[in-house]
Amino acid sequence: MVQLTRRHLLTAAGAAAVAAGLSACDSASSSSSDVDDKRAGAMDGFKAGDQFKATEPLTFPIMMLSNQGYPYKADWPFFKELTARTNVTLESTAVPGSDYNQKRSVMVSAGDAPFIIPKTYHPDEEAFIAGGAILAVSDYAALMPHFTEKVARWNLQPNLDQFKAEDGKYYLLPGLHENAWQDYSLAVRTDVMTRLGLTAPRTFDDLTAVLREMKKAHPDVYPISDRWSTPPQPGANNLLNLIATAHDAHAGWGWTPTHWDPAAARFTYSGSTDQYRQTLEYVYQLVKEGLLDPESFTQTDDIARQKFANGKSFVISANAQTLVNEARKDIVKIPGAAVAKMILPIGPAGATLPGTSRLENGIMISKKALESKNFVAMMQFIDWLWYSDAGLMFSKWGIEGQTYSGKVDDGSFKLDPGIKWGGINPGAAKDLQVDYGFSNGVFAYGGSTAMLNSQFSDEEKTFQAEMNKRQVRPVSPPAPLSIEEREQVTLWDSALKDHVFQNTLKFALGQRPLSEWDAYVKELEGKNSTKYLDIVNKAYERYKKAHG
Template structure:
């Protein structure tokens, strides 16, 4: 939902203007609804920045994603402190992480879902809208002043509009980031760069130049041998290149359509000129033996072994992979080796940060609307998930117990508390022993909160990425139930063919002179009908809203 092409500022501005008007439609209808029977426990003067505390003890059920790294503990400080601050207790319906999506579907289908359903990603919502089981939360934003404040201050309306369904409403309260948070890029052996007197590459063209220099110095080595290729071939690498070429996504984030701002319509991602150029770039790397052809099929373990044994110098990475995988691997085989995650190389789309500012979020059961505590529940959700104080609490915990503040008021972990190795050897763990920094409750926020537990190295990476303009989201194209069912029948054959042809073009098994034939093959698999349906849905939504 967040990879797009931005070279036409006027057209993009027109789209955003239209979307701003969309945001004003269909929201805040609770102003005209009679909620007088649903205010038991609610605060009368609740506002942004106000500490929420129910006027009487309340309890709300929540679907709880039970993470194996910090299994649910009813004695956590999180629960007791949450009740102390808000007068609210949570009844957990605990589900193992591995079964979460399936169990959520079963509970909603049976009408047994808890009132609060967190850890839901935007595409997952589509399946539940037509049943009426999920609340159109956009109708009740006036009950959530912290959420409304962040949408306005952070100019998140265009992103929010991507959540809208055909009726103009949205059914998910998403996690919100002030700045996009992009993690994945390439890791490069910087000791090799120093040896060859090379700078860290800033563009994909410079990556090519770097790989050429490495190959010249080490002719028996494939400088770049990649991981994350199972089950999606070159899942990360293709996605990084796709967004750098102005597309919505490829590889493990393959998006069937990308918005063409100049033409003001959606195009099929795998048939665009940008996708062809991306594959030509990769084909050049393979043909010149700069990129290991096994990168598209090999296991992660094999890719790591090649890196550890200096059979390669470049590999896909995120922050954790560098610290937890690559550096320990290299320390065991080559203690002098140094490796660093570099900022995402810049491509034809320019200096953009491709990450979304939305994250997984909260669905609310439509049963909640009839509760006498409905307004109080919405105020509680607004405080815990969207207020600065609630977000700090969910992440850091309790001042003086799990964290302290320095002279400048900046929080830091208490010396006896560890998380992500920041205080190694500390006797207590923020997640396991206290229940804070829990993925059910802690996500989104200002950069200083989101990046609080990042290493100085990762914070430097994020500073570079945050200086880049965030990509604007494409306009909405909500499908109705019949259209969604039809599209689901087309998508798998189309995607499978794109994946197959991608490998053939990149590995030189198919000549680019056959590109038009490949596009014709996509047309035979209903590509044009797919695009017609998407573009008509987009126009229909614009006209209706």
Template sequence: MAFVAAGLLTLGLAACSEDAPDAKDLSGNRAGAMAAYGVGDAFTATEPVSFSILYNNHPSYPLKNEWLFWSELTKRTNVKLEPVAVPLSDYEQKRSLLVGAGDAPMIIPKTYHPQENAFVSSGAILPVSDYLDLMPNLKDKIERWNLQPELDTLRQSDGKFYLLPGLHEKPWAEYSVAVRADILDQLGLAVPKTWDELYTVLKAMKARYPDSYPYSDRWSKPTPGGALLRIVGESYGTQAGWTFQHATWDPAAQRFGYTGSSPQYRQMIEYLHRLVAEGLLDPESFTQSDEQARQKLANGKSFVISSNAQTLVNDYRPDLAKTQPGAKLVKIPLPVGPAGEINPASRLENGVMISAKARESKHFVAMMQFVDWIYYSDAGQEFAKWGVEGTTYTKDAAGKRTLTADVNVVGLNPKGSKHLQKDFGFFNGVFSYGGKLDLMQSFFSPEEMEFQQVMNARKPIEVPPPAPLTDTEREQVSLWETPLKDHVTQNTLKFILGQRPLAEWDAYVAELEAKHAKQYIDLVNKAHDRFQKDNG
């Protein structure tokens, strides 16, 4: 695979190859571009330019035109961004409508693979792998961090990829379980290291507090059990909840299998069913609002909840401080399951699509240089995350960054009256992701650093090989995917909640096959074999 990956990267980096005729002649598209732009260079357009960008408007830090981010970005780069703001709740639907109608902005961020697949056959988005020679920082990080296998998973049947992903130097595990450590102390129990040990903890909590559901979860809208199924599934070697994919790579068999009918998926269901059946997991975890889950935790009706670093600091601890000042909530390393001590996180994050119309712009090269700088250069990533040195942060001789006295974010400077995201527009999910390990961890508290050290010491999961479908195949599987996913989702909940006996598992698998699960996987494995043959 390493040999294949290296060959594929060469294919992708050859931006001006004969396979990429559109990339050959850019002589009419260089207005505003720097004649010499390389790794580490500060990008400044040679004339004022403006680019439209689809903007995911986050309710936690609503868009403000007066943010320092916008003015400082223009000051540094000579680029004015024109955001087309869309509410977070409508982002995916609105993006699809705009791209489908040919009205999408030039730059389209916050796209999670494989969402870009839906736009490839229409020609509405650019095969960005044809233009990597315009993006020296991106190429440099791919090569230095050995990200070829991950990049290859984005490739389509034509050997190209259509999404510029966020790149991490190291996997970043974000989600796990938060547990009331004071209750553990009260019961004389250690922090659980495995899902089986967590079961034992929940049993002890239930025995002491019989009116409670020890584990009551959030993040179940719009995906029922989205976070819970994801983190348990990862530990069981499968994909569920937020990260559900129809096909899962089996390294032992060297084939893809259907996720929702795999032995690992069943094991995950059996574990969660046991928790529900014994009153350890709140059955409302799969339907309740985030607010309801938070209230149960704050009121002592539950003691365990899914979490990441920000929600631990911004939501749960302030909630508990008002109602139970003695409570101590900690995010524990992802409990270990049958898959072993793994770090399930990817080194790729959501990414950026480029509208095909942008290729026609006289400023196209300048735009690609700008995208490379803001998303992939060390300086651009630091700017997007931390802001302006001396205004929002300071840096000591050793390179350690510190928020200035009056600026706060993620609880690092709680006395600060100004917020890095809300008042300045930095650390914004539209622009700020990926990067070197020290930058990625630069906002982490000491306890989050401990969490990351444990997770980074674990073995990364194997990157699945490419299995890109042709347009015809994708059109076929698109007819199967929704009915299959709906059936998996509905029956996953039924099995877990005891509304359908696990004795009917074989019947459920037969139902999936009646909905073309086997044909689906046969197509994926055929695509995998074809891609290896064509590009190996």
């Protein structure tokens, strides 16, 4: 399979062909009689680039995650301006983030969910397909010109294919990124690096060498004491994900049960691959040498941050926002301390990034929405707000001349100096999210690389420029399961995952020797990993035969 760089673009003819194919696949249902009488309030001739505005005032119910960092407010300027631009009022069912998934599941299963159900991560939507509570949104993609245009122009159809069910349809509208991008990495105390005469590591082997020098100079310190573990599943965290990705494996946050082997043209079980074993070998070496705090897999964020703030560690997981909002504030009491996000080290997989980062969480549509006479207008509204450049700019940055000035495509964008967001204008009195409701994770995700870069400092843009040079690994081919198959693998998945995560921690900490790897693989087989793979590979062959 061909590997694409982040700057890879389709030719105009290729994009047009993909768009035509997408429309041909989806237009039959969306143009049929099931929506002919559901166009009240919709725009005639709505196309990519158009500003959506309903022809009459409309109200659409939406499930609204209330983020702890910026709790939901009905009087946010976001909602008032949204109505002014689109003639649509959103009727929000606000749910705290801690309860969101459970509340969503209960409401969808009971048929009580609002029409628009955002903040859903694939494959969570699969649990609701059999019950018929959510729409096959691919049937109505032709009603969404901005969505289909971006899928075509950004060559996202292979990614979208991964969301398809056995019937060849997808039930989730994901956020779309123009290119793969990497936010998470490791933050390092650069003052310590300078004092010890160390250079930034290019590879994970280089990182090990850096950590050894830190340990040599500070024997009482674990150079890395990490955060973002998720008890009671200590096998899931950011550090494992970063190391595994560099080995072309799936671990930590990036865990998925199956791994595509292109050479064999079949799926293997992720927790038993050679790449997974190599990942654990690397982690164990760090632990054995005292370079990685063994509590990194179980401790809370607060404890990890305290160690970093007290100079008991020098490296910690970070992204662009936590670097500025947390890590730099945490070390402020250490004289001369400085911290920066390191360019993500390279591993055996080479200078690559996984292609899966091009799709985000997305939107499910309640089956009840299809009963509304305003269904077409609702799909046009969703298309504009979540997928048009103008809608994305609005949901991300707000109102030109009030919250921001300039444009993202020519680099002239500036957030109003009286408003802060992330690391921008940190001393400002107003907060873009808390006080205005913009840059809300329910609405603001996906978009062009230029828009992504608009939220970054010059320092982060340098990081992103280096990441942009890396090749993007192709995504796995689709292998959608039938309802019966999904029910069967679900019965096996929990026990398999628990065993993988428990032994991931044991191998990483040296509580179980890696010489027992073959025995561990046999244990997975005893828990039906082979049968699991048989079902997945049969599904892959079936889908390939039916859909090419």
